[in-house]
Amino acid sequence: MSALSIIFLGTSGAVPSAGRYLSCTVCVREGELLFFDCGEGAQFQVLKHKMGLNRKTKIFVTHLHADHVLGIPGLLHTMKLLGRTKDIQIFGPEGIKLLIEAFSEVTHLDPPFKIEINEIKNPEENPVIYETEEYHVEVAPLDHGETPCFAYALVEKPKPGKFNVERAKELGIPEGRLWGMLQKGLSVKVSGKTINSKDVLGPPKPSRKLVFCGDTRPVKSLAEFAKDATTLVHEATYKDEHKNKAREYFHSTASEAATIAKEARVKILLLTHFSSRYQDEDLDQLLSEAKEVFEKTILAQDDMVIRIPLDDGKKFKIEYL
Numbered sequence: 001m002s003a004l005s006i007i008f009l010g011t012s013g014a015v016p017s018a019g020r021y022l023s024c025t026v027c028v029r030e031g032e033l034l035f036f037d038c039g040e041g042a043q044f045q046v047l048k049h050k051m052g053l054n055r056k057t058k059i060f061v062t063h064l065h066a067d068h069v070l071g072i073p074g075l076l077h078t079m080k081l082l083g084r085t086k087d088i089q090i091f092g093p094e095g096i097k098l099l100i101e102a103f104s105e106v107t108h109l110d111p112p113f114k115i116e117i118n119e120i121k122n123p124e125e126n127p128v129i130y131e132t133e134e135y136h137v138e139v140a141p142l143d144h145g146e147t148p149c150f151a152y153a154l155v156e157k158p159k160p161g162k163f164n165v166e167r168a169k170e171l172g173i174p175e176g177r178l179w180g181m182l183q184k185g186l187s188v189k190v191s192g193k194t195i196n197s198k199d200v201l202g203p204p205k206p207s208r209k210l211v212f213c214g215d216t217r218p219v220k221s222l223a224e225f226a227k228d229a230t231t232l233v234h235e236a237t238y239k240d241e242h243k244n245k246a247r248e249y250f251h252s253t254a255s256e257a258a259t260i261a262k263e264a265r266v267k268i269l270l271l272t273h274f275s276s277r278y279q280d281e282d283l284d285q286l287l288s289e290a291k292e293v294f295e296k297t298i299l300a301q302d303d304m305v306i307r308i309p310l311d312d313g314k315k316f317k318i319e320y321l
């Protein structure tokens with residue numbers, strides 16, 4: 001199982017504030033960068049922290065509000081100027097194609113790499129939008145008023161357990177191709193007898209599920225979508241005192257986000273997208289309101305890195321870039 005971490009490059013909602021860029025959360029998995037939203041300022045952060053402009057990269061856009069997408073043009077332009085050659089994939093709601101293509105055409109971007117844009121249609125019927133041998137990404141709709149908005153889940157596929165060589169020899173399975181098949185979880189036939197992979201494999205290795213939400217009112221169906229997730233990144237634009245504003249502008253308070261996390265029984269809740277009106281003491285209060293509902297809550301900060309443990313028994317590590 002590979003190393004996995006979440007890096008917050010921007011944690012402010014709507015407008016940037018002192019010390020906080022706009023929404024941009026990056027999941028780093030096996031050297032691959034998976035961006036969830038790309039607010040203005042993302043390229044400064046990527047350059048400042050030397051995250052690499054020619055790495056395998058995907059950008060998942062939750063919705064088309066400016067504070068979540070305006071970082072993409074700058075990032076693509078800088079990637080071109082600094083020699084990116086690898087293709088890049090972008091996923092998002094309908095309209096993302098127009099946005100990227102219009103920008104590319106008007107500014108003559110002409111990058112030496114391919115930009116593959118995937119618009120998400122009918123997420124209820126086709127929730128899985130991307131799949132590799134090791135993980136898949138699925139989407140669920142959120143409630144951000146008139147603006148279509150998604151939550152994304154990166155779900156690792158369970159890996160087969162340790163291969164028991166002695167047991168395989170005892171069962172008379174010849175080394176080679178058949179061992180390989182059993183290691184992949186397949187059944188094999190030896191002298192007319194079927195041997196299942198579970199006869200020679202230990203318990204499956206744990207897999208992880210990371211959920212990244214866009215702007216939203218608290219959505220009941222999200223608790224199901226994020227069920228037992230390792231981490232849930234949820235917006236917390238407001239504290240309880242401004243819950244009417246949260247309702248009016250289709251956002252969540254920290255305690256509303258915590259209620260979803262509690263219901264979903266996630267391991268940890270990571271709050272982000274804070275109103276720029278808030279000072280440190282407001283954010284302390286916002287955190288305590290969430291913790292009253294769900295103790296395992298962390299308030300994201302720009303440059304914060306959450307290292308996700310390989311299995312349940314181990315602790316999440318918080319570091320800073």
Ligand SMILES: [Zn+2]
Pocket residue numbers: 013014023065067068215273
């Ligand atoms: Zn926003």
Ligand SMILES: [Zn+2]
Pocket residue numbers: 063065144215
């Ligand atoms: Zn929004």
